[in-house]
Amino acid sequence: MRLKFSQFLVLFLMIGGLMLGGCSTEQVSSNTSPASTTTSKVTETSSNSTAKVTTVSENKSESIPGMKNLPRLDGKATVVMTVKGSPITIEVDGDNAPITAGNFVDLVQKGFYDGLTFHRVVRDPQPFVVQGGDPRGDGTGGYVDQKIGTERRIPLEIKPEGEDEPVYGQIIKKKPVLTHKLGAVAMARSQMPDSASSQFYFALADLAFLDSNYAVFGYVTDGFDVVNQIQQGDKIDSAKVTQGAENLKTPE
Structure with a gap:
């Protein structure tokens, strides 16, 4: 079915809002939105369709610089995030998104998300996302890793159906194992695929058009x-790992 112009414009604006706002070269991961514009997605998908695929095994030799220094989740973990006194249970999937899941669990363990604001909530004209995890509270921030003195950035990580390992740094056409169904939890990023840092979003509906463009790393299993009920400006009271903390592997 062909989208009317008004529907396309709404979709374009919704997706664009998922990106990190107003980023420069040095702030590319600070302006996170769950999605880039429809135009840029199509361009990236096309331009990368013949690009070299980077897998976990290749990463060991630093095909993507810095990946060996990122936290990794080998298996599953459960995170309970409390908002306005009420719990949200998230199953974090390190089996299918080890780097993205490891980054999230590591930040939870550090207490990074405690007290942060949900800076973007989109429910009209249709349910879209609830986005948070920005220390600046305006959609332009990320986690600054004191070890390196700059924002930690993680690569786009998508595991295609039927594959043994995720693909890194590429927007792909294949259907991913972890899809943007209702209750998905995924990383926001800028137009650059490898620019996610700490901002994440909850999918308020099935958002299949974001699949393979943004990295889902878990699902809400209770407390949706x-x-x-989250409104823009609401804060995360706390986030804690209740199961699977032993699966987190951090670099020495």
Whole structure:
């Protein structure tokens, strides 16, 4: 079915809002939105369709610089995020998104998300996302790793169906194992694929058009009613790993 112009414009604006706002070269991961514009997605997908695929095994030799220094989740973990006194249970999937899941669990363990604001909530004209995890509170910030003195950035990580390992740094056409169904939890980023840092979003509906463009790393398994009540400006009371903390592997 062909989209009317008004529907396309709404979709374009919604996706564009998922990106990190107003980023420069040095702030590319600070302006996170769950999606880039429809135009840029199509361009990236086309331009990368013949690009070399980078897998986990290749990463060991630093095909993507810095990946060996990122936290990794080998298996599953459970995170309970409390908002306005009510819990949201998230199953974090390190089996299918080890780097993205490891980054999230590591930040939870550090207490990074405690007290941060949900800076973007889009429910009209249709349910879209609840986005948070920005220390600046305006959609332009990320986690500054004191070891390196700059924002930690993680690569786009998508595991295609039928594959043994994720693909890194590429927007792909294949359907991913982890899809943007209702309750998905995924990383926001700028137009650059490898620019995610700490900002994440909850999917308020099935958002298949974001699949393979943004990295899903888990799902809300309980408390989605709490997610549905989050308003812009609400804060995360706390986030804690309740199961699977032993699966987190951090570099020495």
